[in-house]
Amino acid sequence: MHGLKVLDLSRFIAGPQCGMTLGDLGADVVKVERPRFGDDTRTLAPQVAGESLYFMVFNRNKRGITLNFRDPKAQETLRELVKQADILIENFRPGTMEKMGCGWDDLRRINPRLIMARISGYGQTGPMAGEPCFDVIAQASSGLMEITGDPDGPPTTAGTFVVDYSTALYATIGILAALEHRNRTGEGQLVDASLMGSATSLLVTAIPEQLLLGQSMTRMGNRDRYSAPAQTFQAADGAWLHMVAGNDAHFPRLTRIMNRPELLEDPRFANHAARMAHIPEIEAIVSEWIAGKPADEVVALLRQAELPVAKIATLPDVVANPYMRESGHIVDVEHATAGTVPMQGLPVRLNVTPSTIRRAAPTLGEHTAEVLEQWLGMTAGDVETLRRSGTL
Numbered sequence: 001m002h003g004l005k006v007l008d009l010s011r012f013i014a015g016p017q018c019g020m021t022l023g024d025l026g027a028d029v030v031k032v033e034r035p036r037f038g039d040d041t042r043t044l045a046p047q048v049a050g051e052s053l054y055f056m057v058f059n060r061n062k063r064g065i066t067l068n069f070r071d072p073k074a075q076e077t078l079r080e081l082v083k084q085a086d087i088l089i090e091n092f093r094p095g096t097m098e099k100m101g102c103g104w105d106d107l108r109r110i111n112p113r114l115i116m117a118r119i120s121g122y123g124q125t126g127p128m129a130g131e132p133c134f135d136v137i138a139q140a141s142s143g144l145m146e147i148t149g150d151p152d153g154p155p156t157t158a159g160t161f162v163v164d165y166s167t168a169l170y171a172t173i174g175i176l177a178a179l180e181h182r183n184r185t186g187e188g189q190l191v192d193a194s195l196m197g198s199a200t201s202l203l204v205t206a207i208p209e210q211l212l213l214g215q216s217m218t219r220m221g222n223r224d225r226y227s228a229p230a231q232t233f234q235a236a237d238g239a240w241l242h243m244v245a246g247n248d249a250h251f252p253r254l255t256r257i258m259n260r261p262e263l264l265e266d267p268r269f270a271n272h273a274a275r276m277a278h279i280p281e282i283e284a285i286v287s288e289w290i291a292g293k294p295a296d297e298v299v300a301l302l303r304q305a306e307l308p309v310a311k312i313a314t315l316p317d318v319v320a321n322p323y324m325r326e327s328g329h330i331v332d333v334e335h336a337t338a339g340t341v342p343m344q345g346l347p348v349r350l351n352v353t354p355s356t357i358r359r360a361a362p363t364l365g366e367h368t369a370e371v372l373e374q375w376l377g378m379t380a381g382d383v384e385t386l387r388r389s390g391t392l
Helices: 014-024 072-084 104-110 135-142 162-185 195-201 206-213 250-258 272-277 279-291 295-304 315-320 322-326 368-376 380-389
Strands: 005-008 028-033 062-066 087-090 115-120 190-194 230-234 240-244 309-311 330-335 339-344
Touching: 005 014, 005 072, 014 028, 014 062, 014 087, 014 115, 014 162, 028 072, 062 368, 072 104, 072 368, 072 380, 087 162, 104 115, 115 162, 135 162, 135 195, 162 190, 162 195, 190 195, 230 279, 240 279, 240 295, 250 279, 250 295, 272 279, 295 309, 315 322, 322 330, 368 380
Parallel strands: 005 028, 005 087, 028 062, 087 115, 115 190
Antiparallel strands: 230 240, 240 309, 330 339
């Protein structure tokens, strides 16, 4: 995406993650923040040298400028930047951009090639459009919390911001599709991604189950919904592992490793449908076998049989695992203030045009003068005048 210019007006996670993905892929991403305070996540702990780690992991590969969006001159400057941009990302509450004179109809008039990605909780239109929404609210509203957690426990949020991340990915996919359309026609377009739309997409078969069969999907803990045995088990040394041997190709391998060939003749376990009707019984048998051996031995045996298995890693285990750095899943990024910051690597690899990490997250307004000069031809005096007026 080298050569493409992106204006990232977004805050929190979904929008910044989308912008960072485009930056990882080579685009020139300019993060636009309010003066003095910046993105709300800059204040969040944990911090290193006064810089938020939370902010850093969503905003690498960006340059940073400040604009006071309440100032008409800043809104004018934003529109001038839009004229030079290929992509704009925003996740304000619907209607905010319109109040600034920077809604979709306004911006496409001044730049017909613009691709505008709008990220919101409930979409840009409809009765819920103006309602505030965060990842966990979308998890609650969509039913994701209802299907997450222990069967005997309360509805539970995911351990990370799965809705924000998935929305960022859907927005990125939409942008890439819009770019392909623009390559063919020269025409930009609006990309509308919502947290609720993303959350709903994660419900697997819950919707047709409910509407066609009258079956309400609910919590199953770590048990797989569609095969058995596929569950978390505790080994003799107290360590936990998760294994999957539920389909009719995997289960015979498990019986051989367990030295229990008779299980294949047991009508309760002879095929997938039978095992799904007798999940507690097959889990009890597997649990007893695993409980008699240390976790590393169980993992080695199951891997020998080419069955999916892993010990449940703690975060200290994850960062100490040599594989994580050898594979590039953990990388070091040099930050102007915080120094060396380890973070997640590049999840997508391209062999001809590889993604790169070229810069750390910007300090607040770090590149304001640089961007305004390169994009708009402003002089140092022009920038200083805008600063004194409160525009920047």
